[in-house]
Amino acid sequence: MTGKAQPVIGIIGMGDMGRMYAKRLKAGGIETIYVCDKPESYEQLKAELEGTGITPLRDGHAVSRLSDLIIYSVEAAAISAVVREYGPSTKLGAVVAGQTSVKAPEKEAFDRWLPEDVSVVSVHSLHGPSVTTEGQPLIIIHYRGPEDNVKMVEDVFRCFKSRYVHLSYEEHDMVTANTQAVTHAAFLTMGTAWKNSASYPWETTRYVSGIEVVKVNITLRIYAAKWHVYAGLALLNPSAQTQIQQYSRSVTELFKLMVEGMESELSERVWSAREKVFGWKRDEEGGEGGVGGGRAPILLKEDLLDQFSLGQKPAEAEGKANPNSHLSLLAMVDCWARLGIRPYEHLAVAGTPVFMLWIGVAEYLFRSTSLVASAISAGLSDRVHRSDDIEFVVGARGWSECVSFGNFDLYRRRFEESANFFAPRFEEATKLGGKMIKAIQDGQASTAGR
Ligand SMILES: NC(=O)C1=CN([C@@H]2O[C@H](COP(=O)(O)OP(=O)(O)OC[C@H]3O[C@@H](n4cnc5c(N)ncnc54)[C@H](OP(=O)(O)O)[C@@H]3O)[C@@H](O)[C@H]2O)C=CC1
Numbered sequence: 001m002t003g004k005a006q007p008v009i010g011i012i013g014m015g016d017m018g019r020m021y022a023k024r025l026k027a028g029g030i031e032t033i034y035v036c037d038k039p040e041s042y043e044q045l046k047a048e049l050e051g052t053g054i055t056p057l058r059d060g061h062a063v064s065r066l067s068d069l070i071i072y073s074v075e076a077a078a079i080s081a082v083v084r085e086y087g088p089s090t091k092l093g094a095v096v097a098g099q100t101s102v103k104a105p106e107k108e109a110f111d112r113w114l115p116e117d118v119s120v121v122s123v124h125s126l127h128g129p130s131v132t133t134e135g136q137p138l139i140i141i142h143y144r145g146p147e148d149n150v151k152m153v154e155d156v157f158r159c160f161k162s163r164y165v166h167l168s169y170e171e172h173d174m175v176t177a178n179t180q181a182v183t184h185a186a187f188l189t190m191g192t193a194w195k196n197s198a199s200y201p202w203e204t205t206r207y208v209s210g211i212e213v214v215k216v217n218i219t220l221r222i223y224a225a226k227w228h229v230y231a232g233l234a235l236l237n238p239s240a241q242t243q244i245q246q247y248s249r250s251v252t253e254l255f256k257l258m259v260e261g262m263e264s265e266l267s268e269r270v271w272s273a274r275e276k277v278f279g280w281k282r283d284e285e286g287g288e289g290g291v292g293g294g295r296a297p298i299l300l301k302e303d304l305l306d307q308f309s310l311g312q313k314p315a316e317a318e319g320k321a322n323p324n325s326h327l328s329l330l331a332m333v334d335c336w337a338r339l340g341i342r343p344y345e346h347l348a349v350a351g352t353p354v355f356m357l358w359i360g361v362a363e364y365l366f367r368s369t370s371l372v373a374s375a376i377s378a379g380l381s382d383r384v385h386r387s388d389d390i391e392f393v394v395g396a397r398g399w400s401e402c403v404s405f406g407n408f409d410l411y412r413r414r415f416e417e418s419a420n421f422f423a424p425r426f427e428e429a430t431k432l433g434g435k436m437i438k439a440i441q442d443g444q445a446s447t448a449g450r
C-alpha cells in the first residue's frame, strides 16, 4: 500500500491474534497502527511495543476515534460487551471488522451497537497465531457499506499473502461448523479419553507411529491453545451443535455395533460411508487420482509422519501393525456421510491446517481396503483396544453434552482437566506440531496441480 492512500488501522484486543496482526501489518508497510487491550494492560503494552512503530492507546474509545479500519480481536463471548462499549466511538465513515472465529454473535453486536454510518467488512484468518499467514485462507465478509471498502480491506491485507475467500456471515458459520467445530470435537475427545485412561499415548506401544503421530500432535496443539477459542466456536455457532452431536452419535452407534458383534451392519455402514465421502466403491483401493469430486488426495506418508513422533518408539512395536478399530476415524467418516459434509470441498474453500491433517488421517485409513477391513474386524473382536474405545465413547458423549448445555464454565473445566494432564509436553508438542504442519503443507504445495 502506498503511504498517501493508506488507512489508519486500529486493533482492539492485543492477545495472540491481535499481536500477530499488528506485527505482520507493520512489517508489511502499514504506517499507522493503533492498538489497545484492556485499560489495565496499557502500561505493559506500552513497554512491550516500544520501538516497534505500533502505537498503544489506553482503550478502544481512543482506537475507534482515530482509525479508518478497526479490527475487534477479542474473545467471542466478549464481543457484544466490547462493541457495546467502544462501538459508539467509531470514527464517522470507518470500516469495522472482527477476528472472531464464530460470526453470529459478532454480526449481532455490530448490528446493535455500531452507528449506522459505519461499514462492516469482517475478516477471519483460518489459522492460529504461530502459523504463517502465507497461502492460508483469509475469509472476508462484506456485510454493510460500499463495495469499495472490500477493496480497501483486501489492499490492507495484501502483505499477508493469504488466499482471500469471500463469504457471507451465515456461510462462514456453516463452513466453520463443518470444518472446525466437529474436527475439534474429535481431537478434544481423544485427549479426554487418554486422560481418563491415565495414559500418555506416546508412552504406550499403541500410539506411536504414522497417523497416530498426527492424532497426538494435533490433540496436544489444541489443548495447548486457549480454551475460549474452541468454546466460542462450538458453543456460539448455531450450526456447530448439530455437527458435534452427530459425531457423538456416530461414535456411540458404531461402538454398539462392535460390541454387539453386528458384523454385516457395521461393515455396511463403514463401507457405504467410505463411498459417500471418498467416492471409492467397496472393493476398490483408493487411488492417487481424484477423490471426493475429482480433488487431489492428501496422501500422508508414514515415514514423514514418523519424524514427528513424541517420545521413543518402543522396540516391540517395530514392524507390527497392531489391530485397532480406529473408532475416532470410522465415526468421523460416518458423521461426514450422515451430515452430507464433503470434506475436500470445504478444505478447498476454507480449510484450516488442522482440518487438512484430519482429512489426511481419515483418507490414509480409508484408502486401503485392507486397513478398513482390519479396523472393522478389530472393532468386532479385538479386546486390547476396547477399554480405549469405551473411554472414547464416554468422552465424545461428554463433549457433545457439554456443548449442548452452552455453558462456558463447564467447557473450560473439561478442557482444563485434560490440558493439565498433557501440559508437561506442550512445549515439545507445539514445536513438533508446527514443523509437522509445515512439512505436510510444503509437500502439498509441491504436489499441487498433480
Ligand atoms: N487463537 C487462534 O488460533 C485464533 C483465534 N481467533 C479468534 O480471534 C479472537 C482473539 O483470539 P486470541 O487472540 O487467540 O485470544 P486472546 O485471549 O489471546 O486475545 C483476546 C484479547 O482481547 C482482550 N480483551 C478482552 N476484552 C477487551 C476489551 N474490552 N478491550 C480490549 N481488549 C480486550 C483480552 O484481554 P484479557 O486476556 O485480559 O481478557 C485478550 O488480550 C477470538 O475471537 C478468536 O476466536 C481467530 C483465528 C485463530
Ligand SMILES: O=C(O)C(=O)Cc1ccc(O)cc1
Binding pocket: 100, 101, 125, 126, 127, 128, 180, 222, 229, 352, 353, 354, 355
Ligand atoms: O486449525 C484449527 O482448527 C485451529 O485449531 C486453529 C484455529 C482456531 C480458531 C480459528 O478461528 C482458526 C484456526
